[in-house]
Amino acid sequence: MLLAILFLCFAAVFGGMPGKAEANTDALGLNAEAAILLDAKTGKIVYEKNADAVLGVASMAKMMTEYIVLEAINDKKISWDQKVKINEYVHKLSAAPDLSNVGLTQGEEYTVKELYQAMAIHSGNAATVALAEVISGTEQNFVTLMNEKAAELGLKDYKFVNSSGLNNSSLLGNHPAGNPDEENVMSARSTATLAFRLINDYPEVLETASKAELEFRDGRKYKNFNFMVPGLIYEYPGLDGLKTGSTDFAGYCFTATAEKNGQRFISVVMKTSSMDERFSESRKVLDYGFNNFTKEELVKGNYQVKNTKSLPIVKGKEDKVKIHSDKPIEMVIKNGEKENYTPVLVLDKDKLNKDGELTAPVKKGDKVGYLTIESKTDDGMGFLTEEGAKKVQVDVVAAENVEKANWFALSMRGIGGFFGDLWGSVSSSVKGWF
Known part of the structure; x- marks a missing residue:
């Protein structure tokens, strides 16, 4: 009898708790x-x-x-x-x-x-x-x-x-x-x-x-x-x-x-x-x-990601190149939730050397990666297909030309680098004496 009463109490307390299915209730009924x-x-x-x-x-x-x-x-x-x-x-x-x-x-x-x-x-x-x-x-x-x-x-x-x-x-x-x-x-x-x-x-x-x-x-x-x-x-x-x-x-x-x-x-x-x-x-x-739901422009064209507005370049007349998105990103989102989305930059590793640098020459419009969107409050539903998801990705490209430096400039940089490294080594040694 006591066991039966305890079972009924347990059922009364826990039976009404939402399970997994109830947690995913249908919002539209x-x-x-x-x-x-x-x-x-x-x-x-x-x-x-x-x-x-x-x-x-x-x-x-x-x-x-x-x-x-x-x-x-x-x-x-x-x-x-x-x-x-x-x-x-x-x-x-x-x-x-x-x-x-x-x-x-x-x-x-x-x-x-x-x-x-x-x-x-x-x-x-x-x-x-x-x-x-x-x-x-x-x-x-x-x-x-x-x-x-x-x-x-x-x-x-x-x-x-x-x-x-x-x-x-x-x-x-x-x-x-x-x-x-x-x-x-x-x-x-x-x-x-x-x-x-x-x-x-x-x-x-x-x-x-x-x-x-x-x-x-x-x-x-x-x-x-x-x-x-x-x-x-x-x-x-x-x-x-x-x-x-x-x-x-x-x-x-x-x-x-x-x-x-x-x-x-x-x-x-x-x-x-x-x-x-x-x-x-x-x-x-x-x-x-x-x-x-409304289609919103989440990222404008020519968008530059904060802290990555340019990429370093080796063997170029310039030591860096500006980059930006080539098109805006539009996506259907719930009304009033535009601030929940943030742009994410994905660089093409095949275009970069081991130090994360591009190699000159670089032409204006060369693709260096892509920009996509990330939700701060992901609803878990995502896109129906991978191809669809790619429709809210845009290319990130070089915003300007950077020509390759001539052999003389590259040689002078090499010599300058050599003496710079040598002077750094000597300075370290001298400091060590004291």
């Missing part, structure tokens, strides 16, 4: 299993919740198919006006009940552009499979390419088992990879990485993703499932992409991107409970970004 928000230019992360949890992505997986199609167009492996004949499987899949589709007639030819628009605007699953077959011959081969491309793009947590994002059980007895009832999965961080690469490598993706509806050749108009596109019921100013998704396994999820006053954000919300909720939670995340 999102009704989503995972989420992330980042600056679309640099990939600077400004908010995240369970960003590394691996979850179903449903039709957000089509962003990978979009990337591969746009890459193939760019590399001239396929063309927008290329004709694609619809086979029996793709036709039957386009007519499957309860799936998002644009009807595709067996034996009829559609252009790559028509199929791409059906996929990107109305999330057409059969159109996605048709595109996968055009690029790789079979969807199975295409799924291998998807996983290879994911690794190439720097995604960390992912597994693609089909091109569309459906559950394999919905593919009329086909499952290109994985188990018969498996789905594509990614973390919010990996999903954001894919979206970041997609809109930066192929910004034209937004031209299609931003359309409120698709007018197809069958005479019908198909709504964009991204109801936050201006003109639809949850419209959000400046929102022009990117991809929704929903299955029983994934719940309702959404990768969004919006731009206001020159600032673009990318948000991902995963596993919400309804269509309405995925949009309301995305709105909450985007509002947080636009209302609380």
Whole structure:
């Protein structure tokens, strides 16, 4: 009895103490299993919740198919006006009940552009499979390419088992990879990485993703499932992409991107409970970004670091050269926190001798290192990719020319140095006598 009372007291005292999970509470109180928000230019992360949890992505997986199609167009492996004949499987899949589709007639030819628009605007699953077959011959081969491309793009947590994002059980007895009832999965961080690469490598993706509806050749108009596109019921100013998704396994999820006053954000919300909720939670995340973060100039161009405004030079007509940054540094930061950032100079050791000196000649504009930014109150979120982090680094260069001294001047310096060393040695010896 006493032991039970002690246990209850212990539970009362310590049970209410915050654990590790509670210490990392969600500042926005999102009704989503995972989420992330980042600056679309640099990939600077400004908010995240369970960003590394691996979850179903449903039709957000089509962003990978979009990337591969746009890459193939760019590399001239396929063309927008290329004709694609619809086979029996793709036709039957386009007519499957309860799936998002644009009807595709067996034996009829559609252009790559028509199929791409059906996929990107109305999330057409059969159109996605048709595109996968055009690029790789079979969807199975295409799924291998998807996983290879994911690794190439720097995604960390992912597994693609089909091109569309459906559950394999919905593919009329086909499952290109994985188990018969498996789905594509990614973390919010990996999903954001894919979206970041997609809109930066192929910004034209937004031209299609931003359309409120698709007018197809069958005479019908198909709504964009991204109801936050201006003109639809949850419209959000400046929102022009990117991809929704929903299955029983994934719940309702959404990768969004919006731009206001020159600032673009990318948000991902995963596993919400309804269509309405995925949009309301995305709105909450985007509002947080636009209302609380601003791009600031943290370092001006031609900036000189205190105590390192110049570098010493050997064999030059001058014994030092002024250095400065060649461009300003801008970064998206939380409002009112500009004073928390300080510039950090990193010199290129390969340009310096063992004594930290440059060797003449030095030309104006020669790179001698780079300048980056360090936070005094690091939030631990950092950047989505290493390439993004480099976008807030600028070169530090020589601000002037320093020519190499001629042989006579170098000889005189050598002689002067010799006698200087000799006189120093004699002086030390004389002092030692007394």
